[in-house]
Amino acid sequence: MSYHVRIHDRQQDKVYEADIDSDRYILDCLEDQGINLPFSCLNGACTACAMRVKSGQIDQHEVIGLSKTLQDEGYALICSSYALSDLDLETQDEDEVYRLQFGNFFAKQRRRWFQFGIPLDHD
Numbered sequence: 263m264s265y266h267v268r269i270h271d272r273q274q275d276k277v278y279e280a281d282i283d284s285d286r287y288i289l290d291c292l293e294d295q296g297i298n299l300p301f302s303c304l305n306g307a308c309t310a311c312a313m314r315v316k317s318g319q320i321d322q323h324e325v326i327g328l329s330k331t332l333q334d335e336g337y338a339l340i341c342s343s344y345a346l347s348d349l350d351l352e353t354q355d356e357d358e359v360y361r362l363q364f365g366n367f368f369a370k371q372r373r374r375w376f377q378f379g380i381p382l383d384h385d
């Protein structure tokens with residue numbers, strides 16, 4: 263089955279449209295059609311490929327770097343997810359999803375490093 267995807271690349275001020283297969287990762291399908299969007303790990307962990315889902319349904323069961331809460335709030339990591347319907351997506355602000363997903367964790371850890379020092383092998 264295939265679905266139609268519209269992507270607003272806000273940083274490049276471009277709109278892309280493509281038909282993608284439901285049994286392949288969204289990002290892979292887009293790249294095969296010459297649509298180049300941000301990515302890094304390609305494992306659903308780093309959030310570089312995050313999109314805001316303006317409409318449509320996405321299967322993110324393989325994603326490990328985005329909480330269920332953020333998925334429910336309308337974010338998706340398209341390198342490791344599948345379309346379940348036609349989609350309307352837009353690129354995130356730089357590091358938007360990274361900060362939402364990991365910001366609180368690192369802020370707490372940094373405080374701990376200042377208190378106790380960074381654990382190193384030779385300590």
Ligand code: FES
Pocket residue numbers: 300301302303304305306307308309310311312327339340341342
């Ligand atoms: S490229 Fe890292 S989560 Fe998609």
